[in-house]
Amino acid sequence: MRSVPAVPIQMVIVDRQIALLTLQPDDPRAGALEVRSPSIVAALHTLFEQVWENGPPFGEQAPRDHTGCTPAKRELLQGPAAGDTDETAALKLEVSLRPYAA
Known part of the structure; x- marks a missing residue:
């Protein structure tokens, strides 16, 4: 489990074949878009992987710069x-x- 301050888009990816994207980022109850295009699902999976790599493991302190800011x-x-x-x-x-x- 990892933690990031914000995610670029709310999504669920199933078996790297289907992606579900919220229609309205500020209201997930508004519905979802089902995407089955292999190239779009692959791009969304790559986005997920980049966000995952940049997030510290849950409970671990985020790295700080020379001023002490995360x-x-x-x-x-x-x-x-x-x-x-x-x-x-x-x-x-x-x-x-x-x-x-x-």
Whole structure:
């Protein structure tokens, strides 16, 4: 099990043959899209593998930079430092405004 601060897309991949993708990222109850195209499923599986590789094992401390920031904290700080509004920064991080601004 691994943990990442955000995932680019919510999906389920079955036997590397079928992918289920949420229709609306902010409302998983809105339905799902079933994808059977081998090239699209392979691309989604590659995306999953990249996210998996970058996530530390669950319960393990995330690596910190020379300032003591984890990658997730660094990403959170980059929005305001670049002059982004809360709305823009939340969009870039693909999170809702409420947890970002809290």
